[in-house]
Amino acid sequence: MSKKTIPSSRQAEIMRWLEEVDTLTIKQLVNKFEVSVMTIHRDLDHLQTGGKVQKVHGGVMLAQIGENREGTAVCSLCNDKISAHTQFVITWEGGEQGTYCCPHCGLLALNGTAKTAVSGLASDFLYGRMINVYQASYIIDSDVQLCCIPSTICFATVTDAKKFQRGFGGQLMTYMTASTHLTTIHRQ
Amino acid sequence: MSKKTIPSSRQAEIMRWLEEVDTLTIKQLVNKFEVSVMTIHRDLDHLQTGGKVQKVHGGVMLAQIGENREGTAVCSLCNDKISAHTQFVITWEGGEQGTYCCPHCGLLALNGTAKTAVSGLASDFLYGRMINVYQASYIIDSDVQLCCIPSTICFATVTDAKKFQRGFGGQLMTYMTASTHLTTIHRQ
DNA sequence: GCAGTTTATATCATATCTTAACAAAAAATC
């Protein structure tokens, strides 16, 4: 590969290479693509804002922040790390998005602001599907503590939630009850 | 290689070429088809509204859901992984694109923003073809839960949707009814 | 800590690419 290419394909190629070797130096990239150091820097800046990559002194490395996506690998509320297994995503009116570590923070965020949410999706605990948070069932304070406390776990169906409750305890709640419960214990 | 042709066959040829090489520059296309830069740009604009292709500075790339250059293989709304089987692609005015994991998120995105969509394409559940989301039929809340909940599945024809419904239940909806339904249950 | 070296960032001038508006050419319609 020596011909000069367009920025996007060069960046795509950097990504592919990086996925093989994990780390690359600026010099390696300059030699391969035959562009200036500055151009490589700018490519890396660009990729870094995409979140998959992290610049280090002298080069780049893959940014393996969990298994997640862009820069926001931490909860918009509590700053804890976000696992795909418990994540909670709110899209606000206006297009802004918040990603939360678990339903605990997600419900607090939904209830604790004047903003209106366009959608709220949470990861179903059993199957990992993203479900409408208003229709979901919640088990609060069970024996399973994954993230924040009180532990708040999200299920697609009441049946699933009840089966879980039978084994691990906790209180079964709807969106409304869970939401007010979490908000009030945080204010008392 | 080829003499001047009509726009649609030139665009089809661009697509075929692009599927081989992933990325093409404007220059390559100008040389091959012996038309002006402007004509190529217009061809690419046209292809881009189809959602399968993405213009980048200096050329085009396949809008691959697998390994896009910025790396986002996750739903623009819920952050879940996107499968080609259920994907939903919206091209907004201005050229920006959003890829969604399934019609559930796609419809929410379409309805939940002030932006206007240039096109919306969703994968037909039975055959996998990309179809116009405004003309599609939707089955909501069937027994088949592939992605988000409430499960929202997309069909090219009402007939297909009804046959599916006979076996797996759910509610049959048009774009309008599905869109308002999903939006309202998200706001209740 | 200090100097010397390397690497990063900021800014500028230049080159390249993109877009919109207009006009010419070709094709389709009547």
Next chain:
DNA sequence: GATTTTTTGTTAAGATATGATATAAACTGC
């Protein structure tokens, strides 16, 4: 054949990419 529509090319203005240079920051040895 004249009119309308579609396609195409030209131009100019704006946006983006690039490389060179200068300055700031980070590493290296001591």
